[in-house]
Amino acid sequence: MTNTLDPTDSATVEFLHIGGPTVRFHYGNLTWLTDPTFDAPGTYSSGLVTLHKLTGPAIAVVEVGPVDVVLLSHDQHVDNLDHAGREFLPTVDRVLSTPDAAERIAGVEGLRNWESLTIGEVTVTGVPALHGPEGAEVLSGVVTGFVLQAAGWPTLYVSGDNASVDLVEQIVARMGRIDIALLFVGAANVERYGDTDITLNGRTALRAAQILGDAVIIPVHGEGWHHFSETLDYLSRNFELAGHGDQLAMPTAGELLQVKGR
Numbered sequence: 293m294t295n296t297l298d299p300t301d302s303a304t305v306e307f308l309h310i311g312g313p314t315v316r317f318h319y320g321n322l323t324w325l326t327d328p329t330f331d332a333p334g335t336y337s338s339g340l341v342t343l344h345k346l347t348g349p350a351i352a353v354v355e356v357g358p359v360d361v362v363l364l365s366h367d368q369h370v371d372n373l374d375h376a377g378r379e380f381l382p383t384v385d386r387v388l389s390t391p392d393a394a395e396r397i398a399g400v401e402g403l404r405n406w407e408s409l410t411i412g413e414v415t416v417t418g419v420p421a422l423h424g425p426e427g428a429e430v431l432s433g434v435v436t437g438f439v440l441q442a443a444g445w446p447t448l449y450v451s452g453d454n455a456s457v458d459l460v461e462q463i464v465a466r467m468g469r470i471d472i473a474l475l476f477v478g479a480a481n482v483e484r485y486g487d488t489d490i491t492l493n494g495r496t497a498l499r500a501a502q503i504l505g506d507a508v509i510i511p512v513h514g515e516g517w518h519h520f521s522e523t524l525d526y527l528s529r530n531f532e533l534a535g536h537g538d539q540l541a542m543p544t545a546g547e548l549l550q551v552k553g554r
Contacts, residue, residue, distance in 0.1 A: 302446040304552045305472060309543035310356070311349040313365070313372050313453075313476055313513035320414035320442035322360040325384070326450055326474065327513075328353075328377030329370075336370045341482050343371055344518035350546030353380055361411055364389035365421065365452025365476070366435040367397055371517050372453065386411060388418070390436045403436060406466065414442045419463045421454035423490050439467050446471030446553025449504070453480070453491050453513070460500040470507045471553025475500060478514035479522035494522050494530040501531070501539055506554045510541050 308316045313327035330353040333345045353376055362384050367373045378397075381387050387400045388409075394402030403409070403418030410416075421437040437452040449463065449470045464470060479493035491513065492500060501509045509531075514524045524542070531537050543549045 302471065302553045303444055304550050305446060305448065307474075307510065307543060307549045307551065308351075308547075309512055309545045309549070310351055311347065311545050312516050314349065314377075315474060315510075315512055315543075316356060316359065317448075319440055319448060320412055320445055322412050322414060323358060324361050324363060324440075325356065325359045326363045327365055327372040327452075328362060328380045329372065329374045330376035330380065331370075331374040336374075338370075341484070343369075343482070345371070345374075345516065346518060347516040356380075359384050360386065361416075362387040363416075363438050363450055364393060364400070365437065365450075366390055366423070366433060367393040367400075368433040369453075371513075371519075388416060388438065390418075390434045392434050403438075405436070414440055414445075416440055417467065419449070419467070420456075420459045421452040422456040422459055423453045437463070439463065439470070446551075449473045449507070451475045451492070451500075455489060455491050455496065457492075457496050457499045457503065461503050464503055464505075470504050472510065472551055473501070473504050473507045474510050474512060476513040477511045477522075477524075477527055478517075478520035480513075480517075480519050481521045482519050489521065494527040497527055498530050498534055498536060501536055506539070508541050508551050508554060509539050510543055510549070510551065512543060 391402030394400045408417040417439045419437040421435045423435045438450045440448040479489040480491040
């Protein structure tokens with residue numbers, strides 16, 4: 293699919309970063325939510341990996357309000373879908389995720405890579421994501437990203453837990469211009485692949501931003517958990533030193549952020 297949107301005539305998208313990967317935004321006259329996580333801080337052990345949540349959500353789940361669509365990058369990791377997030381899913385009309393997630397969770401609709409569907413006036417396309425190095429699906433599982441397009445709205449890319457810059461390049465080549473990119477960052481590392489991070493870090497996020505041209509970059513999922521190995525300050529400094537500081541729109545959890553595509 294090619295993006296034919298005129299970026300000079302696009303609506304403003306209102307984002308609310310709730311914490312971690314969880315962002316509510318209004319787009320195409322619908323309300324969307326990414327990766328629902330609403331649990332309090334705590335420790336989660338799967339038997340293979342133990343994760344430590346350090347900070348809770350900026351707002352309680354009861355304050356989120358009605359949501360039309362959840363974009364769930366994957367369901368197998370608690371930092372992307374926790375206990376309260378799972379309880380939240382049945383309250384939403386549409387939940388889009390991976391085909392694997394659709395097999396595991398009732399009511400979830402699976403999107404294959406490059407598959408599109410229309411909700412209201414919005415076309416949603418599933419795009420590839422890789423949660424670690426090549427072959428990571430064996431241990432980390434399958435994850436997905438999303439591209440949203442609608443007439444009169446900036447094209448929006450939600451990366452999900454993607455660590456691959458090459459995939460970002462493929463997405464731009466196939467989808468066309470991206471106006472706003474919600475990038476999951478933080479250099480997540482649970483030592484499953486040694487020193488190789490399983491999400492974008494300060495260096496790879498900058499390379500992704502360069503590929504995304506003049507898209508506004510909103511970095512999320514870079515704080516609140518012990519397994520994030522880099523700070524958002526480090527990411528910001530990388531962008532500033534490379535001359536891309538004005539490309540960043542840094543969200544503050546619990547505060548509205550309004551962004552218009554360039």
